Amino acid sequence: MSPEDVFAQMLAEGDIVLDKLDACARTVPDKVFLHYGEDDVRLSFAEFKRRTDRLAAGLAAIGVTQGAPVSVLTRNSLVAAVAMVAIWRAGGIFAPINFNFRGMLLSYQLNDTRPFALITDPSFAEVLEEVVAEVPLERLIVHTPAAGDHDATDAAFGPAFARLAVHDLAALAATDAGPPAIVRGPFEPANIVYTSGTTGPSKGVLQPFRWINHYTFPFRQMTSADDVIYCDLPMYHVGGAFFLLARALWQGNTVGLWDKFSPSRFWDRIAECGATTCVLLDVMVPWLMSAEPRPDDRANTLNKVHMQPLPPNHHEVAQRFGLDFVTSGFGQTESGAGFAGVIDQFGMAEGTPAALWRGLSKVDFLARCRANGRLVVHGGGAVPKGFMGTPNPLFEAAVLDEDDNRLPPGHVGQLAFRPRFPGLLLLEYFGKPEATLKVLRTCWFHTGDAVQELDDGSGVYCFVDRMGGFFRVRGENVSSYEVEALVASHPKVRAAAAIPIPARVGSEEDIALFVELAEGEALGEDELRDHTRRVMPKYMQPAHVRFIPALPVTPTNKIEKYKLKRQIVEELGL
Known part of the structure; x- marks a missing residue:
């Protein structure tokens, strides 16, 4: 497919994630969307839409308007997911905060975003009390866990928050009013997600709605509505919020949702929700491999696993656990999914037991990869270190020297992208025009990562190192x-x-x-x-x-x- 054909297909599938939720609520209303394992909660697409619409109405009632950032600070992934969609529906900008932050890191982000409100829960009362006098926060929206919930706490917001307007999340979501009738366009800002700065504080990446569509599109081509997506990545992470959770709305996938990774309970969770695909980040792989091998290690439903970065022993991992396909690539908060590659770990031999297989068949999966120009290599062969696959056809990719000259294959330089179509990259670094201009100098988006294109004519790129600090x-x-x-x-x-x-x-x-x-x-x-x-x-x-x-x-x-x-x-x- 030409880049123009790929772009046309991406647009045909829909730019606006809210529209995709509406379609699922109409066509598969009773299908489970979120299987929240922490508290054994199952929400259908229709119920999730109802909850998010009601919260959106509540947010609008307290003054959330189009373009207003609303920050979210919670470990509870279900609360974060509902809040994210409700903020979009109310016209606001979803601005998640890393729940590990405190002190200077937390106050910096709140001062930088200057949110209309902060959605949080009492477990953060202590860390917020440390910074509340230093930030321009005016409103708290508080989720209070019920007594039997996994995150129940005795903590509470004390006198230090007396100057703030405090709203109860459940009360806001109890309205019978409909959500505001706000039409969201592909270039409108959807999210502010912070990424590490190398020579200064972290920068807020302002992403449009089309960015979400573009980020999830390459990997949607490898799944069907029958796939079940497992997610234990946090909702402040683009991988958790968009690559896994928001992606499901385009195809009507069920998502098995947990707050964090657990090496001891991982396989029980996969069985509980019947997951066919997930993401394994770095240390997750050795933690799973450190368990004593069992004769039934392959008796699980996972058949497509994204590993980032790709570990050297990916084939060994796949052979042990029956992971038929391993995907790898290059993703960024600013540029989305710039590269992808597929590693076929079994050929036509059985990895995932046939009785447990869901999603596209192997034959259909490989045919879909060929139709979309996705590179497929064999796991038993020599997969180069740092394998990222081939570039996203919607981008022009280049390896640049210090003066932004292109380097030939085999040379290491900075990876840069030029989008072939509008709306694929960040809109800007929030409130930082100079940093935005710097990263987009000479009409290239500079990733800050060192890569090389292999000189064997394959068009494969490999990650080498991170540049800067x-x-x-x-x-x-x-x-x-x-x-x-x-x-x-x-x-x-x-x-x-x-x-x-x-x-x-x-x-x-x-x-x-x-x-x-x-x-x-x-x-x-x-x-x-x-x-x-x-x-x-x-x-x-x-x-x-x-x-x-x-x-x-x-x-x-x-x-x-x-x-x-x-x-x-x-x-x-x-």
Whole structure:
């Protein structure tokens, strides 16, 4: 198919996720949309639409208008999913917050977004109390779990929140009024999702509705309405909110939804909801593989699994658990799904037992891949390290040097995209025009990732490394700038340098921290780690801490991180 044909097909399937929900509620009203395993709740498409419409009406009643950001801070994925769709329906912009944030990270995002309201629950009362005086927050919308719910808590919002208007989420959703009649267009802003900054604080990526359609489209071509999608990724993550949950609305898929990954309960959950497809991020794979092998390891319903990044032992994993197809690629908060590739792990041999198979047959799956120009390689062969597959046909992809000149195959440079059609990329970095212009200079979107196109004529691209000051830890993008700033907020620290090194578990990275103390100060590692636990999420905390008399710097006072990385790698024997 030509790029024009692919784009036409994408538009024909519908740009606006809300329209797809409406269609499902009409055509398959009683089919289960969300199977929320945490509290054994099952919502049909019709019931989910009813709940989100009512909450949208409640949001409109308190003043949510078109284009107003509404932030969501909760671990409860069902609450987050209902809130997301209701915010869209009310005309607002969904602005999720990483529920691991506190202190400076949390106050920065609230100050940057300046939301009309924050939807949250009492478990966040303590962390919000730390920052409420520093942020321009005017309204809380509070979900209060019932006594028997898995997230029931005795916590409550105290006097520190007296200046805020506090609304009960259930009361807002109890209205009989219909939702506002707001038509959402493909270029209207749908989401503000924050991504790590390399030389400054995180930036809010403003995504239009068409971005959601574009991000999910390549992987919708590999599934049918019979597939069941498993999701344990958080709703502040584009993978959880859009790649898994919103994607289901285009085909009317059931989604098995949990709040977080559990290696001990993963396979029980897959059986409970009958999932055929899921996402496994980095450390999830070795955690599952660390379990004692069982003769019935293949007796499960998964037949299509997306692995990001692609682990070197993907074929071994697939053979053990009967995963017929493994997909890999390249995805970003800004650019969506830029690459994809399919690894056929079994050929026509049986992986998933025939009695448990759901979704497209193997023959139809492979035919669909061929029709859409999707590269399929064999898992038993030599799949190159960092395999991302081939470019999304809706993008022009290039590998650029430092001056934005194209590099030929076989050379490593920065991956960049040019969309062939409108509305496929971010609209902007929210409130940051200079950063937006910088990333879109010379009419290329600069991803900040180093890749190379193989020189064998296959058109395959491979991921090489992250450029600049961010890296990947436990499925999260981590900014060295933010780690260093939080560490340096300790009064005894003069400066710090965060260095990515190969992770002890998985294919991503651990953080090594080098600390230079203020003159005359003494600080032990235990005290420093107490500080990091207070100010940053667990995934940001360094695996290794080293105190040094002075950080090595260039004549222009830039830290020579390559020297520090060489030192710690040699010391640890990595």
